[in-house]
Amino acid sequence: MNSEAVEQDGAAGIAADIRGFVRANMTALTTAELRDEDNIFEKGFVTSIFAMQLLVFIESTFDVTVPDDHITLRNFSSVELMTGMVAKLKAATG
């Protein structure tokens, strides 16, 4: 596998983990399907307190520290944005 493929595979794995965590914590009575680009707060899939849990989940699952300037609701608002952020943080820490 070339390094780009490894990276993509890594990103896909990250996305799968985050998607799984969001799905498991989505408001139970919603029937909507979660798409990676959905804003999970605006769509009412989760409440804002879940943002904190996402932060804990991301830091403990991917062994990264989310720096202060990344802790905005927007960075945690979709599977896509969180995946991008985690991939960037992992790349930065090698």
Next chain:
Amino acid sequence: MSARRPAEVLDWARAFAEEELAPSAGEFDRTGQLPGSVIRQLADAGVLGAVVPPRWGGAGMDALDYGELTEVVGKACSSTRALLTVHTSLVCETLVERASDRIKDKYLPDLASGRRIGCFALSEADAGSDAASVTTSYTRQRDGFVLNGRKKWISFAGIADLFLVFATDNGVLSAFLVDRDTPGVRTAPMTGFLGNRATHIAEVVLTDVAVPEENLVGRIGAGFGFIANTALFHGRYSIAWAGVAIAQAALEEMCTYATRREQFGVQIGAHQLVQKMVADAVTNVDAARELCRQAGRARAERSVEAVMRTNIAKYFSSTIAQQVTSDAVQVLGGNGCWDQYPAERLFREAKILEIIEGTSQLQQVMIADHGYKTFARKS
């Protein structure tokens, strides 16, 4: 500044609560004042900075010991415990987790040592349970922000030096640390409360208050999702233990009275209907304390479960505190309705816990959702 060890802080608090706080709690409640000398002693003994890491002068206490500390203080005096909820849990713990190093270095040493007292200014007349609907506003200025608005029900605002204020800029919520002596900050005391009477509750009026850029806590837009929710997560844990504390105090009143008072020629504790109230109280207090410990362990492990464990503990312990204190009043009969016994004060204090840090109804909504997710069969 010499940081104290957690065990020292707890030992000191046990003695202080029993010898100084418990005998005076009725007077604090009647006068509506928590004396400065009490706050000073708590500060000097390291109680107010209990959970702050030693790096900033605190005791670095863990969640379980802090829970016990909250119970010890809260059993003796609810208003004093409320100072821990507000200053230590809502403000200090939130800054430890979410503030920049610059803010921590600037404010945490004074907060940990109790040289300055912090309070938490989220609620407004039209923003209670729906706290994200605050209308206190901030606008950007060249080197900071300008805040305008009016906060209501702010515990300890009457005496606090620092206010953790939540404000909005067209729906983008942010959090700011505001010094009391900033021009444009005014507080207006509120009185006439059911409980928490010695917590110096006030309105906080902000008129063109200039806040420096460095006093923004977290980033723009982090205000509700991360800062307020982090604070309420800690505040709820404190209130969960506050429920255990009040219920334990009521249980002791009820048992003591039931074994001394005689009617129909026997101790009232011999009547089976009284025994039912006592048995329920013993069982509920034990169960609430275990739920709090479970939440404490989840917090210590930084588990993602900690939020729900805390909600469940807060909901249960505030509910049973209300039941146990009501039964304590019942067991004490007329004396239960008289302020020469602590039962009536405990009864009033317990009701507050079902309303603050997210009402019982809001906890029920979250817990039911957790129930569907966890227990509904998938097939």
